[in-house]
Amino acid sequence: MADLDLLVDDLRAEGNDLDALVAELTPERWAAPTPAAGWNVAHQIAHLSWTDHVAERTTSGASGDIEAKEEFALTLKKAWENPTGFVDEAAEEESRNPNLLSEWRTRRTAMTDALMQVPSGTKIDWFGPPMSAASMATARLMETWAHGQDVADAVGVTRVPTDRIRGVAHIGVRTRDFAYAVNQQAPPTEPFRVELTAPSGELWTWGHENAAQRVSGPALDFCLLVTQRAHRDDLGIHAEGTDAAHWLTIAQAFAGPPGVGRTQSGREQA
Numbered sequence: 001m002a003d004l005d006l007l008v009d010d011l012r013a014e015g016n017d018l019d020a021l022v023a024e025l026t027p028e029r030w031a032a033p034t035p036a037a038g039w040n041v042a043h044q045i046a047h048l049s050w051t052d053h054v055a056e057r058t059t060s061g062a063s064g065d066i067e068a069k070e071e072f073a074l075t076l077k078k079a080w081e082n083p084t085g086f087v088d089e090a091a092e093e094e095s096r097n098p099n100l101l102s103e104w105r106t107r108r109t110a111m112t113d114a115l116m117q118v119p120s121g122t123k124i125d126w127f128g129p130p131m132s133a134a135s136m137a138t139a140r141l142m143e144t145w146a147h148g149q150d151v152a153d154a155v156g157v158t159r160v161p162t163d164r165i166r167g168v169a170h171i172g173v174r175t176r177d178f179a180y181a182v183n184q185q186a187p188p189t190e191p192f193r194v195e196l197t198a199p200s201g202e203l204w205t206w207g208h209e210n211a212a213q214r215v216s217g218p219a220l221d222f223c224l225l226v227t228q229r230a231h232r233d234d235l236g237i238h239a240e241g242t243d244a245a246h247w248l249t250i251a252q253a254f255a256g257p258p259g260v261g262r263t264q265s266g267r268e269q270a
Contacts (some may be wrong), residue, residue, distance in 0.1 A: 002134035008112050010164040011141045015108045018048075018148040021157060022101065034154040035229075035262060039091065041154050044147045046094030047087065049104035055126075055140055056111035059133070062124040063117050072125060079127060087256075111140065128255050138167040142253055146227040153229075161199040161220045169196055169219050172226030172253040173206045179252045188213065188243040196222050213241035215248065226253040228261040 022030070022045060030042045039047075054075055061069030079086045097103060115133050123130035131139070145168050152159050173194050180187040193211035196204045196219040204219060215222070221235035225248065232248055239245040252259055 002138070004115070004134050004137065007134055007137040007141070007167065008115055010167060011115075011137050011144065012108075012112050013162075014141055014144045014148070014164055015048075017159075018045075018144060018151065019101075019105065021148070021151060021155070021159075025155065029155060032154045034150040036150055038088070039150070040095070041151050042095040042100060043091045044151050044154075045100060045104055046097070047091040048144060048147055049100065049107050050090045050094050051143065052104065052111045052140065053107040055136060056107060056114045058125050059111065059114040059118060059136060062122050062133075063114065063119065069125075076125075076127065084257075112137075138171060141167045142171045142227065145223070146229060146254065149224070149227070149229045163198050163200050163202070165219055165223045166198065166204060168223040168227065168253065169194075169204060170206075172222060172251060175226070175253050176247060176251070179247065179250045179258075182252065182256075182258050183250050185250070188247075190241075190243060192244060192247070194222075213244040215239050215244050226251045228252065228254075228259045231262050231264040233264045 022041060025041065031040050033040050034044055036044070054072065057068045057075070058072035061072050082089070094100065115137050118124065118133035123132060124136050126136070126139075141164065145165060149159070173192075176192065177187040190213055191208050191211045193207040193209060193214045194205065195214070195216040197217070198204055198219050215237065217235070217237040221230070221237050224230035225232055225235055225237055237248060239248055250258070
């Protein structure tokens with residue numbers, strides 16, 4: 001079982017690092033466009049603030065807060081009524097909040113606190129299948145890291161990777177079949193082996209060591225690939241086997257319809 005304490009610590013640290021990146025930005029820099037079309041830095045933080053709040057509500061609901069559970073059910077209903085626009089609309093509305101940064105701080109603290117209160121074995125409702133507290137913490141880490149990359153790109157900062165990205169890589173591996181499904185393709189039946197070199201130099205592995213279909217390279221590059229924050233041709237990720245090579249063209253760690261990713265050298269992103 002994943003160690004929830006460690007996962008939540010990583011999630012908190014990832015949020016704090018992104019907070020430090022934006023805390024001293026001028027209003028002009030908050031308005032700087034990011035690689036996500038139509039989104040500036042404020043939209044990115046607004047999206048995280050909104051999703052952290054929604055995650056806190058459904059997590060609190062899983063712990064027995066009936067009002068929070070009903071609030072999430074209403075949010076889910078509204079999302080299904082506008083599946084292609086609710087994310088953008090929420091980001092736009094939240095981005096106009098003059099207290100955006102302080103509210104994001106409050107919300108992400110409430111979210112991590114709520115995660116620590118989930119009874120063992122309890123599943124948390126979400127926009128996809130229900131998940132454990134550990135899976136929710138990992139998913140929130142992935143999203144914080146990915147949108148943090150958008151912000152870093154917008155303000156011209158190169159982030160120093162940490163081994164916290166193991167959670168991002170883990171989701172990237174676990175969502176292999178999901179990537180095929182959202183692209184209306186049948187996933188391969190043959191097992192894959194993934195071998196990634198962590199920022200610390202440690203080797204992270206998934207899958208059977210004798211699998212013929214293999215993916216390898218720096219963990220950072222793999223995380224950029226599966227979150228579609230960089231083009232494969234700009235990354236040092238290697239595939240052995242036809243199926244493994246194809247997976248890298250559609251890999252997607254995030255929920256929702258297929259993303260179009262970025263063009264080579266990261267000039268554009270959906």
